[in-house]
Amino acid sequence: MRPHEDVHGFIAGGINHEDMARFFFFSLAFDQIRKEEVAGDLVELGVYQGHTATLIATMARRLGRTAWLFDTFEGFSERDLQGIDVAVQGTAFADTSLEAVRAAVGDTNVRFVKGFFPDTANEVPADASFCLVHIDCDLYAPIISSLEFFYPRLAPGGFMIIHDYSSLCWNGAEKAVDEFFADKGEPVIPLPDYSGSVVIRKTRAPRSDSNWLNRKRADCWRMSGYQLPLAAYPTSLEPAGGRRSIGASGEWETPTGCIWLCRLGKAACMNWRSTVTSHCSARERQ
């Protein structure tokens, strides 16, 4: 991914400003999908105004695949507000529309599927498979139905990310995930993002060629082949407590800046990582 280009849609309107951990997790997941050539399309269930969908659609375009975006585009359905979610505010997330999301995300390589899930699942072709499934619909009923529908269609090595698991707010998310994965081989891994997502990767068959990933690594870095101008990074991405130097290089000076920049560099490309790493080493020597 190219974080300095891709971040703008994700943080548009100030919605996800506090959730850069999610942004970088997606960026790294996308790079890994490309490196390992994990097969299949990308899907998000729970799109709302399309902030994460902009990232998913960008990745689909770069991979030449389809981003499937499922939502009522009218907020929660009364049909889901039962059991553990009976007290949830039913009007949440209604301030969106398919037209507005289409304008923000773009049409190319995107299939918008408007309506109540799982009723809309029949839009997916019988032979579809997915390299990345993002489930972000908050409530027990759509989460459990989407796990049941998408898990068998997740390609080997594919990422399934479920939002809100450790949020301590959306109890249906935790219940659905715990129930569903109790008898699966893949344990869930908690992520330190704003709403406590979890991720699994679908088990894949071992390969006899033990060096295949190492070779892919070289290809992947060469392929990205671009330099990230640090000065181009939006100030909104500065780490807390950081300050931006006004020097021509546009480097940040922060207590944790070196670690932070190295992580960004991994997500961006090896060229940039070399630049950042030498900068970090120089600072550590001081």
Ligand SMILES: C[S@@+](CC[C@H](N)C(=O)[O-])C[C@H]1O[C@@H](n2cnc3c(N)ncnc32)[C@H](O)[C@@H]1O
């Ligand atoms: C938290 S928002 C999604 C946020 C979005 N992923 C983002 O990153 O900005 C939850 C969305 O799930 C959708 N949703 C919840 N239950 C649904 C269902 N049964 N079918 C379709 N969409 C549903 C709501 O309409 C809402 O837009």
